[in-house]
Amino acid sequence: MRRSRQSGHAMIELAVSAAVMVSCVAGTVQFGYTFYIYNELVTAVGNGGRYAAMRTYRASGQSDIDKGKVAIRNMVAFGDSRPAPDASPQVANLKPEQVRVDWVMDESGKPAAVSVSIVDYTVDAAFGIFRFTGKPAVEYPFVGRFAPSESEP
Amino acid sequence: MRVRQKGFVLIAMSVAMVLMLAVMGLAFDFGRIYIARNEAQVFTDAAAMAAASKLDGTDAGMDRARQAVAKLPMRWNLGTKAFTGVVVEFSPDKQSWARVTAPDNQVEITFLRAVGGPAVFTVPAHSVAAAKPVRLTE
Numbered sequence: 001m002r003r004s005r006q007s008g009h010a011m012i013e014l015a016v017s018a019a020v021m022v023s024c025v026a027g028t029v030q031f032g033y034t035f036y037i038y039n040e041l042v043t044a045v046g047n048g049g050r051y052a053a054m055r056t057y058r059a060s061g062q063s064d065i066d067k068g069k070v071a072i073r074n075m076v077a078f079g080d081s082r083p084a085p086d087a088s089p090q091v092a093n094l095k096p097e098q099v100r101v102d103w104v105m106d107e108s109g110k111p112a113a114v115s116v117s118i119v120d121y122t123v124d125a126a127f128g129i130f131r132f133t134g135k136p137a138v139e140y141p142f143v144g145r146f147a148p149s150e151s152e153p
Numbered sequence: 154m155r156v157r158q159k160g161f162v163l164i165a166m167s168v169a170m171v172l173m174l175a176v177m178g179l180a181f182d183f184g185r186i187y188i189a190r191n192e193a194q195v196f197t198d199a200a201a202m203a204a205a206s207k208l209d210g211t212d213a214g215m216d217r218a219r220q221a222v223a224k225l226p227m228r229w230n231l232g233t234k235a236f237t238g239v240v241v242e243f244s245p246d247k248q249s250w251a252r253v254t255a256p257d258n259q260v261e262i263t264f265l266r267a268v269g270g271p272a273v274f275t276v277p278a279h280s281v282a283a284a285k286p287v288r289l290t291e
Contacts, residue, residue: 013162017162017166017169024177027177028176028177028180029180031180032180032181035184035185036184038188038231039188039191042188042192045195046191046194046195046198046199049199050198050202053199053202113203115226135232136192138195138196138199139199139225140202140203141202141203141206143202143206
């Protein structure tokens with residue numbers, strides 16, 4: 001009689017402590033992975049922003065501006081402005097479409113700065129999903145060559 | 154025998170909880186520290202470049218450089234806190250380079266405090282940029 005009552009205690013104790021432990025482990029995994037991905041995104045956006053800041057700004061037409069933005073998005077996502085068709089992203093599942101590039105123009109119509117941010121990126125961290133929009137973001141001053149009459153090659 | 158068994162789970166849980174806190178601290182607090190450091194580094198990289206691009210050898214150029222740094226919208230602590238105490242320094246000839254330091258980004262420690270860690274951890278960053286950078290021809 002006593003033995004069976006004692007083993008019941010052990011079951012309850014295990015159940016209570018396991019609930020605490022498992023939620024701690026789940027939280028650790030979830031936040032640890034999400035922070036890791038966020039850190040990678042900060043690096044990718046920072047490097048892409050620097051590339052955008054130094055890149056020649058060609059603007060003979062809207063298509064040139066768009067092509068320039070595609071190159072910047074590819075640089076953030078793949079670390080390469082012209083990635084191979086089978087290139088793998090720098091950060092898990094990051095697509096160029098999830099990178100937003102905005103030029104800040106000065107009064108004379110020249111680019112003054114460029115902001116690069118992540119939109120609509122989700123991290124699937126096993127026990128929960130986080131969504132990043134507008135973060136991480138960087139703004140770099142434009143220090144490249146301004147070529148309003150040239151077109152993108 | 155029964156007396157010795159009593160309280161065993163309590164002790165085992167306490168020991169396990171301390172280890173658990175340490176592991177959670179490694180993942181959570183170190184995760185935030187590394188992110189803050191990276192964010193600060195990206196900020197000072199951009200700020201140094203912004204400052205250097207305004208330099209022209211005059212005091213007015215240095216003022217414009219400081220304003221350009223102050224205008225940058227970047228944040229740290231997962232993009233929530235503004236950088237404070239940012240130091241902008243220039244080369245003696247006022248036109249060769251700019252150095253930006255973000256000295257006091259203090260990450261509040263959550264879990265590692267419980268196992269003897271500090272309350273805050275400071276992650277400074279600094280960058281130097283040349284006033285006439287190499288431009289990509291692409």
